[in-house]
Amino acid sequence: MKHDSTRPEAVRPAIPATAGDAPSVPLAISGLTVSYGDMPAVNDVSVAFRSGAMTAIIGPNGAGKSTLLKSALGIVTPLSGQVTCWGRPLARQRHRIAYVPQRAAIDWEFPARALDVVLMGMYRELGLLRRVRASHLARAMSCLARVGMEDFADRQIGRLSGGQQQRVFLARALAQGADLYMLDEPFAGVDAATERAIIAVLKEIVAEGGTVIAVHHDLATVPGYFDRVFLMNVHAIAEGPVATAFSRENLDLAYGGRLAQDPVGAAGARDAY
Template sequence: MTPVELAATGGHAVAEHLETSPFAVRGLTVSYGGEPAVFSVDMTVPKGAMLAIIGPNGAGKSTLLKAALGVIPKVSGRVTVHGAPLEDQRRRIAYVPQRASVDWDFPTRVIDVVLMGLYRDLGLLGRLRADHRARAQACLARVGMEDFADRQIGQLSGGQQQRVFLARALAQQADLYLLDEPFAGVDAATEKAIIAVLKALKDEGRTVVCVHHDLSTVRDYFSHVFLMNRTRIAEGTVAEAFTEATLQAAYGGRLATAQIDRLAAV
């Protein structure tokens, strides 16, 4: 069995039973205009993992995540959260979309954006209490944005907006965090702040899944990887699945051999 075939069996990730996996996808297919953007993907995220979904541009990384969550339609596939259908477990999930997909001109304050993360607790007509506002303020403090609570969201920089959306996710107090390219277009200070929060969530026993594009930070940031190019290439721990063979299989000629060798080096 080749290294790619070994990694594609899933390593420790596939050994994780569906009943205990916080996020498992089976046979997910998404089609745009008759062409498959994601084809028959299986993915099993181990509990407590910090996992990066990686692959070349156009590989279907964001499509996979959005289709799994029901944000966009899928042709086929099944998604479970802790062994139960995703639809029954949404309270356990916090999702941070790509910043580019958000209407930042919407006239709302930073604190109000974070309070939106509490809607499941409040219900449609629920009344905000002092403890809700304190919880939202604490989440802003955790991402270094406590002094911006009354600022209009459109007045913030891109990095600051991303921190606010992470604070909103934190307010949900989920045990599964799904983030679509959280580091895209942010400054170095924001990236450092975000990764510190995500690692703290992992240390608390939460599970974190990120669509990620910067291969140079994979070893420093993540415990597990899922490599794809429209279909699954490999999954497992970074040591198992982030290798020269799997990177070559996923990226092919899009990465120079020297670059792959450097990225895969332990």
């Protein structure tokens, strides 16, 4: 089913017209609908994410943020809609995309060390049978070093703290050598030092010309961490620079006026919904 662009405008503020097919747009989603059972988790969402920016996907619990990310990555199959990356189908651009899943989705009892996890990020180079060489190991170690985890390379992943686990998965994404990094709640349940380390690495990625899209929970840190913001609540609400799109009006639309404080003006809206 194709997105019907002639439908009447929704009541909510329109998303800027998406130039989804442009080769400069790392991720363009058009008319995406995903449903679990009868309830749509994501309903007719169209959005184009800007290249070289760090964009937060925000919205209340159950707004379909993770589902949007997963269907954009081909992990969840949408009912309808299209996903293009740099103007081409996702399937042809997978090598340019790295993914950091939610920490809760991982089996931490799995017999793997931090280094083994990072090496998984090199699957495209290693393929089925190529040997892991000293150069691969050296690069994996440098990815671990970038997130401050080089001393924990031999540690089984379940024996790391939550923050350390998250950093190892960011190191795996770095090892993928991607242009677009998609992260699902990278700051959930991590310590303050890890949060600083992760944000520093993400800003480096953007400074080097990469694109970062992260599902994010903490409204208070949006202005400090992100350039742009995409608000959604099953439907798309707004996408734009933090300065304009992260407005009281849009937040009320996304959260249904349930925000206790104004996160735009003042900090301290941590888990306000």
